[in-house]
Amino acid sequence: MKRKSVIDIKNQKGKTPIVCLTAYTSPIARSIDGCGDLLLVGDSLGMVLYDYQNTLPVTLFQMIEHSKSVVNVTKQSCVIVDMPFGTYEESVGKAFMNAAKVMKETNCNGVKLEGGRNMFETVKYLTDRSIPVMGHIGLQPQSVLIDGGYKVKGRNKFDWGKYIDDAIAIEEAGAFSVVLEGMAEPLAAEITSRISIPTIGIGASPNCDGQVLVTEDMLGLTNIAPKFVKKYADLESLIKKAAHQYADEVRNREFPGKEHTYAMNPQIVRKGDED
Ligand code: KIV
Numbered sequence: 001m002k003r004k005s006v007i008d009i010k011n012q013k014g015k016t017p018i019v020c021l022t023a024y025t026s027p028i029a030r031s032i033d034g035c036g037d038l039l040l041v042g043d044s045l046g047m048v049l050y051d052y053q054n055t056l057p058v059t060l061f062q063m064i065e066h067s068k069s070v071v072n073v074t075k076q077s078c079v080i081v082d083m084p085f086g087t088y089e090e091s092v093g094k095a096f097m098n099a100a101k102v103m104k105e106t107n108c109n110g111v112k113l114e115g116g117r118n119m120f121e122t123v124k125y126l127t128d129r130s131i132p133v134m135g136h137i138g139l140q141p142q143s144v145l146i147d148g149g150y151k152v153k154g155r156n157k158f159d160w161g162k163y164i165d166d167a168i169a170i171e172e173a174g175a176f177s178v179v180l181e182g183m184a185e186p187l188a189a190e191i192t193s194r195i196s197i198p199t200i201g202i203g204a205s206p207n208c209d210g211q212v213l214v215t216e217d218m219l220g221l222t223n224i225a226p227k228f229v230k231k232y233a234d235l236e237s238l239i240k241k242a243a244h245q246y247a248d249e250v251r252n253r254e255f256p257g258k259e260h261t262y263a264m265n266p267q268i269v270r271k272g273d274e275d
Contacts (some may be wrong), residue, residue, distance in 0.1 A: 004078040006132040013198040018210025035104040036077035043082040043163040058084040067106035092125035114140040116166020126175030135170035139182025154187030180204040203228035208238040
């Protein structure tokens with residue numbers, strides 16, 4: 001089975017909904033490869049795996065190391081890697097150097113960066129130089145400090161102009177798709193109908209061309225539960241149950257059993273027999 005390309009993803013608009021999940025580690029990536037179309041190595045890994053307060057401390061090194069493991073164990077999904085805060089905003093040249101480093105070292109299919117009209121030049125500079133870019137507009141987690149929190153956008157129609165313009169700018173700059181995060185449904189629907197690249201929603205209603213969720217959220221491995229998350233499994237309970245059973249069996253000397261234990265080789269009776 002061939003790995004999906006960014007062109008395959010772009011061509012899904014108006015045909016099949018795009019299914020995207022985050023993946024930061026090889027066990028998760030291996031388990032979910034091929035369930036959907038896209039795997040996103042999101043900088044949300046800072047909060048999910050490292051318990052940071054927000055995504056701002058995440059480094060390029062962390063993104064690259066996690067992305068390598070995701071690309072290495074997957075065969076079917078298009079893999080997109082988040083550019084972390086501080087690695088692309090300063091200049092188009094710096095954005096290119098860092099995005100090219102991500103592409104070369106991870107072998108991913110493209111990068112994602114946050115921003116709308118303000119990132120037009122950067123997205124254009126990257127796409128003109130062969131780096132596929134996914135945009136990310138609406139609620140931008142890397143702007144949490146200046147925004148004063150994680151606030152849903154577009155609840156007020158007077159704000160819509162900015163977000164529609166952001167989406168148009170990202171499309172005109174050459175992005176192959178755009179994430180719409182934390183948006184009132186009618187705004188997400190309006191943007192999805194106004195641009196020709198796919199919109200991928202998270203907390204942005206069914207009126208997007210695709211959906212993305214943080215895998216650990218939907219598997220019940222995180223304890224935050226924003227309204228937009230549906231829990232498809234309760235892995236935390238399963239893990240606790242298994243760990244308790246293991247602990248009991250070690251204490252009762254039930255584990256390891258005979259089947260987990262190495263016996264001596266009856267063929268080896270004196271030194272040198274092992275040859
Ligand atoms: O970092 C991330 O996981 C993301 C998605 C939630 C869109 O940006």
